[in-house]
Amino acid sequence: MNKLLLCAILIASLNLFSQDTLTFMQYNLLNYGNYTDYCTSINNNIEEKDQYISTIVQYLQPDVFTVNEVAGSEAIHQHLLDQAVNAGGSDKYKMANFIHVASPYLVNLLFYDHHKLTLHSHVIAQSLIRDVDVYKLYYNSNDLESGDTAFVVCVVAHLKAGNNSADADKRNTMAQNTMTFLENYGDDENYLLSGDFNVYTSSEEAYQIFTQYSNSSLRFSDPIDKPGAWNNNSAFASYHTQSTHSTSSGCPSTGGMDDRFDFILMSNNLKFGVKHLTYVPGSYHAVGQDGLHFNKDITASPTNTSVPPDVLTALYGNSDHLPVTLKLTVDKTLGVTDWIATDFQNIRFNNPVSSKIRLTITTTKPTKLYVELLNLCGKVVFKHTENLISGQNQLDLNVEGIPAGMYLMKMSGENKKTVTRKLVIN
Template identity: 45%
Template sequence: MKKWGVLFLLVSQFAFGQTAVDTVTFMQYNLLNYRNSTSYCTNSNNNATSKDGYMNTIVGYVLPDIIACNEIAGDGGTAANRLLTNALNKDGRSYYKQCTYSANSNLCNMLYYNKNKFSLANQDKIRKAANNTTLVRQIDVYTLYYNYDSDLVNGDTTFLVVYVTHLKAGSTSADKVERAEMTEAVMSYHANNYEDVNYIIAGDFNIQTSSEACYQNLIANSNSYIQFYDPKNKAASWNNNSLYSDLHTQSTRTSSSGGCFSTGGMDDRFDFVLCGKEILDNTRGMEYIDGSYKAVGNDALHFNKSLISPANTSVPANVLSALYNMSDHLPVELKLGITKSTAGAKKLEYERNLVVGNPIQNVLSWKLDNGVAESLEIRNIQGKLIYSSVNQYIQGWNEIDASNWLPGTYVFNISLSDETIVRKKVVKL
């Protein structure tokens, strides 16, 4: 991100001249009590050393650049580090790095990333619901940036914020309330910390239908400006519904293996990767690759059946065996194109020539020293349109009355005649 002193807090992407410079793979995976012993998941039926081998095989096949994980033992970070050492950085791979351990329960989330492509800019956690009660599980927030060599020198790159969550399991009314509290907390945090970057929320949602409140909080939020989208665009009742067999991620088994693995065969869509609109529209240097979203190992032919019977040839035999033995969930994979403007000189020129007074009090002043402004809109951080105008600009300084605006953060969007879109954050005191 570029920060041009007090007057320039700029986060911008341009909608013209985009070209893909890399494709990265994102994977979400519930690891089923990885190195976490319970009365029903033990070293006999969920052996940690064996799971390292299975995960190594799966990662070697998918080769994800970002891995969001649920259900790693909350043991101070030992288990998360062992997964990195014993499964990810194996067989010639040495480029995976993990984020900082910060769990507050017996199971935790973790994000791993390819350090040759990404770096960690920041991480945070969400622990409290809107009513200030403690959430049943912590939600982790990770901010990565792509390692453009040239753009990093200039202080600019593509950012990705990943929310990793494991929503409350169960089908009771109380369970649904707790899930809704968790996603409500995510969206509250999202609104208060929203920036002009890319967003993903990934995890085991433990839901059976898109109509559940926790899911609606994410995909039909009252603030449409910041809501998430399903790349598959399949809102439905997924549970035990053969029409959506290609989306099901649980269970890989019909027998429980001593009570550790869930049963019932492939009939639930529990695991998700949802994207912000900016990724689907490719407005901030990252785009979803159409058709790349899938549950690894799901051939859509095993509805209510075990993953391995009858024969499943969607992945190599050793990968299929690893998926079956690793977890009762399947990993979800999607691919993202990293894009950048081919008009680098023009991009820098616009960034330098658009000046917005910041912070403001009763008047917002702005000017564009080069280029033709066609339309302007200003929204508050909740996405509500505060001001808009078309073709009403002069060369030099323009002023907008902000005396009735509430104190807070606003997003200034200007569209130029060559289809460039520039955004700035403005703070009213």
Template identity: 30%
Template sequence: MKKKILGFFTLLLFTFSTVSAQETVKVMFYNLLNYPLEDAVPNRINDLAYILNDYKPDLFLVCELNNISGAIDVFNTTKSAIHSNFEMATYVSNTSDDTFGDQNDLQNLLYYDSTKFTIQEEIIVPTYLRDFNVYHLQLNTVDQVTNPLELFVIVCHLKASSGTTNAQKRYEMVLDLEAYLDSLPSDTNVLLAGDFNVYTSSESAFETLLSENNNITFLDPPNRVGSWHNNSSYVDVFSQSTRTQTGMGGTTGGFDDRFDFILTSENMMNTANITYVPNSYQVYGNNGLVSCWNKSINSSDCETTGSQFSYTLRNHLHNFSDHLPVTLSLETDATFLSVEDFNISSSIISLETTIINHSLIVNVNTTTLQNERLNIYNSLGRNVKTFPLNADSKQYFNVSDLDSGLYFLSVTSMNTNPIKFIISN
């Protein structure tokens, strides 16, 4: 299943500017612990806001989102805690077990800095249990027309629990992904992030991902391959569990497992046009101390003099999820378009609010758009409504007949980035 974003989503900007010789992209993956249905900890979205503001990723990849309401909560949090230009990919409920099971309340999603990335395509790779969500991105660089720089970001959540049966299910899910990856050019830039739920690198699922026989071979950026489960030798890459206290939701076993990963395609380690920054891989909030083994992440045993991650941050992490986020950085010699160029349309036309019920309120800061057409597109790129603009500075449009979901707004005569909004009836 593919969702193509039409050509108008490609950003055609008036001016380009060269700022630096090298650009950096910060990536974070996070298991959100059944957000928002898991409510044992009140107002934990505030904990997420602190975490995001502390790291400020450019790409924020998540699993265990329950519903569109939670997706919008997180979307608004990225905009306030990281950058107002953050956008989210299309929210799609899990398709893999539509006829059985209870996995339709566990979704993956991507949030991204729209000044740096444009979504070209969204793809679902189904399995017997949960989807792999694939996001085909293009970097918004000054030479994007003549030399496009592309990145495939894949988010997943493999089958949980120990035992040979569950390990086999994880392996079968990975085989479904490999079948899709075989359709891509072998030099494609790919990130694979998720809660893998693997207990050791000898599991078939993990070995298959790293196999040199694949069309696209993945590598573990920190190169910490081994038998992780309850093994203090790997405490520096542990990501679960942040808690020993009961009654908060999630697992309470203390810090003893490496379940969360970001893998890169082999070429991204040194030969691609966007590459992994050496030594940038971190489990965010993990100070790498053996004394933290089987403790809660906000324990004094998880910090020492000079530790990078403070008690305040670790307490927010402890309260929000039983997993820690995983982060890394990428770099490219290409140059991003400047924020000023990217936002050139925002001074001309803007929305009163990006989450609406029945009425779309548009602020127009020029009279030159009078009699131009305002076009509304759905997430598949289809034009679903067109309205004429008048000379008023604030204009109202009835969209009560449109279904709930994600939409884009553009003006026929303006060659600028479309404005995203959500209808939530």
């Protein structure tokens, strides 16, 4: 077989079971349901915002929708769900349970398509200034009854606003508190970190804590890889998320599009697709950002055609922030049936790896295990044979010296039936 064709077939096989795509959306709703001396029932009317949010949600159809800046009242939360997110009598979305430790003046919320996802848990990571919420969801896979599914952990933060050193210090502390919590929560998860971070440059310590964290399994990366000094810098005009207004009625911030405050960052597990969910390259967008409105309203000349006119009006009317979105592919066939067909009842291993694969296998009877690693062109780069006992077996496989990259790990027993998994060596 032609070598290039073989490589293409093997690369395609990595995504063979990807059958669905999940859309994630992060949005600062700007004082939703919260009236102040500057955001009033006139310039921040909740019924008008309901219509705007409904238009945006219906256009984007997110599967998970995380928000900042909602009033702490649970009656307001229910109103947002019923009148905006599920407008028109829909029952598509459910809302995560509301909990808080910090003052519930302005809070984060999460909505999800319950036909696709189920909320597993909700905890608070830290409570300085505002709570950072940690929501764990799982995919309603066809394999769910067999005990296997894909999980995603959504960490939602609204860091301290302001551009002086004291504000930056508070953001740093909030970021460090969050990462310390996640260190104890577990590093083998699919993590998304979203929110209004209020950072002005990628060199700010809070952002560095997220993206340069010492534990690589918890280290977050920017899907579009655009570090820099974002504030009032035309070089980043295509990525700014605030402000949609150059002038204001009193509630929105002014100055036009000149800051990148809003983010969805991802962990390495999502970047490399090692736990059933994979980031779709090119799917990250600031919705309504056409790159042509630096320091301008998003509705100013030239005409913004990045979204339909009614959506553009809704984005302008609802908030001074733009929502950001990304997509993940999900592998619905998670391998339980493959395991049952072999001599193995359970297979677990660390992924990604650097020099050693720690492989745990439970078998129903003594058997031989044959392991092969293949690169993306089908070349076998590693082989190992092991005699397994009945019950749980733990093996350390030394892969030091194998070049970094993505591989297929094939495991078979004496019945010759094979389980194949993706493996990333970094």
